[in-house]
Amino acid sequence: MHGSGTEGGARPTGTSGVDHVFLALERELAVFLRRARASSGEMAREVHPGLESAAYGLLVRLEGAGAQRATDLAGYFGVGKATMSRQLRALEEVGLVVREPDPADGRASLVRLTEEGLERFRRVRDARRERYVRKLAGWDRGEIAELARLLSQLNERASD
Known part of the structure; x- marks a missing residue:
């Protein structure tokens, strides 16, 4: 990476021992995430009134990746199965997603977006x-493009 000012892995810290580079990153991510949650809530309600903000992320994933098992979606988003089930049920109730049998495993189902x-x-x-x-x-x-690449890299590492 270029221009980081931390060549060779050195971590500049103040007298308190705080790494100010990571402190600044944490602060900016906190602001970004708070605004992103608010924006996702607005977007979800634009798709359908009454949807919670997490619904928009589910729609993004289903549109991009296609039909998914609920357990795979839960793992992708880092939430429990019960939480995912509740979120998917809300989307089903308003006709935005449907569950269908998984052709690879008759005991499981796949969730996909409806045409609507x-x-x-x-x-x-x-x-x-x-x-x-x-x-x-x-x-x-x-x-x-660089911002998108870096965010993708951050997302990939966050799922490890």
Whole structure:
């Protein structure tokens, strides 16, 4: 990585022994995550009134990865099976997802977006992307690609 100011793995710390680089990262991530949760809640309600914020992330995953087992979704998001079951039930009740038998294992089921769920999700997602385009209009496309790459790397390591 370039320009980190911490060549050779040195960790600059203040007199209190606090690594200010990681302190700054923690602070910025906390703000980012709080805003992301609020935004996800807004997006979920735009898909369907009354949905909780976690619903939007589920819709993103199902649209991107296709049909999934509930246990796989729970593992992906790092939540318990009961929590995932409750969240999926809410999406089922409003007709956004459906469960179907898993062809690979008749005892299990796969969750997938319904046509209505896909249409509603894509409409909201496309509007969200337009907001990102406007907010990041002054950024270089390479910077945006680098941010996406770094966030992907952070997400991958968080799941270890």
